[in-house]
Amino acid sequence: MGPKRVDLALIERLLCELPEVADAAVVPAAADGGAPVAVGIVSLHPGATLTGPELRWHQSMRVPLAMVPRRIEVVPRLPRTEDGSLDRDAMDDLAVGAGAVQAVGAIAGPVADLWRRQLGTTVSLDEEFDRIGGDFGLAQRTSGQIEDLTGRWYPPSVLVSHPTPRALEELVGTATGAGEASTAVLLADGRGPTVAIAYDMDGSAFTMRDLATSLGGRRVIGLDLPTAGGRARARSFEELVGIGADDLIAAHDGSPLVVIGYSLGAIGAFELAVQLRRRGQEVAMVGLIDLGPVHVAFNTGRRGMRPAETWPWRPPATDPFHRRAAGYLRHAADQPRGRRLEYVARAANVGRDFDLLRAEHDLRVHGAVRPSLRRSWSWYRLVEWTVDHRLGTWDGDAVLFVCDQTVKGNVPTSAKVDFASKLEATIGWGPHIAGHLTTWPVVGVHTDLVEPPYVKGLGEEVSRAIEVHAGG
Structure with a gap:
């Protein structure tokens, strides 16, 4: 189907493994302007009420996406000939008819x-x-x-x-x-222990796709920020991560997990690993992708290099991310309430639409923040809750991935470099890891690590670390 060669009989067998499915068949159907696609025709056991899209969703969480039909149609019973075999002609008519109806849909x-x-x-x-x-x-x-x-x-x-x-x-x-049911999203299929990626400041598993596909053919599940839809689904960082932990367990087969997080997501990965273990889930490895040595000053064009103590205030690079974020928020507290979100976002070099007061009004009056403000509102709430969160101790080993951004070739060199951050190799994570903490260098600029061209190298290093520390 399309650019991939798939076994329709295998897809049928996989569909029949779903507990709700009584019988299934898969046939090719013409696509609108493209190559044929696989369409599943299924009948359900008595009492089952799942729809085709819901069956497709469940199937996408348990088998490779190439083995999931593009569409699944639910029928009372599969058409059969007089000798009891499947009536393939009738099946083709069902597949074509379903496609014709959906082509004129409202979405x-x-x-x-x-x-x-x-x-x-x-x-x-x-x-x-x-x-x-x-x-x-x-x-x-x-x-x-x-x-x-x-x-x-x-x-x-x-x-x-x-x-x-x-x-x-x-x-x-x-x-x-x-799409409203789970924050756990299958990003890639493959071998070895399943890798779970916590959300970063963008709050979406979507932005972790490149990292997922750079992990050497591993099965990867990403997590969405539960508040990204503009609703207050949590009141603290623990509750926020707990939603992801429950959704991840529901979407996973129970085998050992590798949990990793990038930037702010490193704190999420740490808490996620703690909560997964608390729920009885085995965690084979925790990976923390944090910030290494940085330039204190940045090139600002005609104005030259910005002095280290001028706005925006920047905390010591020896601090882990949650301490740096706390410093930003302490300085933001001196700003008018309606401008605090903008201040923190500018300090983090994030350009967004900002109106914290209006977002809070939306939530109070309408129960949800308007779409144009959701990304910044949920991002600000994530930063606030992360800062308020008190890191505990991980009773196990962990790998800390850091990039030395002062290396020539990574970023423009400058005399104003925070070399002090080289003095504390764990960047503040050491006291929170009861087991052995391995520092693993990666090449790149921290803010661009999960994007080309750096993401390929990051994925290769994380994959090597998984082989060493998680045995897969």
């Missing part, structure tokens, strides 16, 4: 039109998001458009498991949209 058309306008290219209803150059910004706009059309919010990462306009049409056609 697929507007989504395809949005992609067409944003990317300036022809987009069919079966065009995959990644292959036409979709990025995180377009994924967010797609999420917002679906909410405008349906009144239900789906995270941008839903495009990982439902990458086409037609697949999104199937998903949102149900009353219990699967």
